Amino acid sequence: MDTSNYVDIAIVGGGMTGAAMALALSDTGLSVCVIEPRPPASAEAGTPPDLRISSLNQANCDFLDRLGAFDAMDASRIHPFTRLAVWEDLAGTTLPGARSRWNRTIFDASEIKADRLGVMVENQVIQSALWSCFDDIDTLSCLTPARLERLTLGEDSVRLTLDCDGVPHDLEAGLVIGAEGARSAVREQAGISIDTRPYEHKAMIVNVQTAAPTLDMTWQAFTPSGPHALLPLFAPADQPDKAWASLIWYDAPARIDALQSLSFEALQTEIEQTFPDELPPIDHISGVGSFPLVRQHAERYVQDRVALIGDAAHVINPLAGQGVNLGFQDVEALSRVIHDALSEGRPWWRQHVLLEYAMKRKWANQLMMSTMDAFYHGFRHQGLPFKLVRNAGLALAGHAGFGRRRVMAYAMGLSHP
Known part of the structure; x- marks a missing residue:
């Protein structure tokens, strides 16, 4: 083993989960190297929000705070939300007790004496804040720009062959953590198979500036053609009445491809005609993107000297914005297993030790996937019996005190579904 080019842990992928993993291991005394194709770009003041945003629940806000990263975020681009709503489009169906086109259930953080359910924030803001915490950690290094070309598993270490901006580079590690997303090279080269199930929908993201002050509610409206959602973002300091x-x-x-090909003016008209009337007036559109929907789950999360976290291990339907929250829960669980193994003198790189992480997180992630699938498929059935059942269920959730508290605690990441 070439000890001059050796690190205890190599984290392939320096996005939100990979960077959080590096910080979570910073007090172990282990040498850690983050390998990332491109360093994070900071959001410039006064610019529109990036299309890639995350809904951080309160539990993960607290986790990032413990890592020292939450206070490092640009506070002007963080927007808290205190309410969430689930709406169903009742158009074309007359349901008992229905007073409008929409059946609505709204949950408010104040009902459980909480200040907020979570925050909306751009991914680049989170990643930049995490990276800014790297500077004072002597045991942490970064290789960027760098891409993994080949992974060679050995008994005593793992050899990583990297492409560092066209220059070959070899690195050896005691443990490799794959955190580079759904197309994980670590997962592929470690020979870990995945179960992939595409959905029938595609999702389009549209950033808009509204002619209204910032909202405090995120909502999901279920329609016969698919869900529509609004995620409130920050308002510019110089235009507090023009929220994003x-x-x-x-x-x-x-349909998504056709919508995305429209001019921003024509797309705005389509949105105003299709989304609920509660949508704030739109001033203009600043950006549009789309992606296919897929569910993906790794056959296993760990083996000797390899562990997967975040989207490298699981990709979930983004219906409730739980992807990054699950990733941070992976980070917290895996770092705890490594901490415990170190304190007890156990080989933290061995599969039988890492399985403690895998057994906890794979079950929890599978449960979340199934829950989101139940929502996704359940709201697609448009027959009257299905609508009656859903209407009754939403009404029960909206009025049952214990049920409401459980839903809100779950939304905050304080309990499991």
């Missing part, structure tokens, strides 16, 4: 928001539109791939 992210709109999510699920629909058939051909």
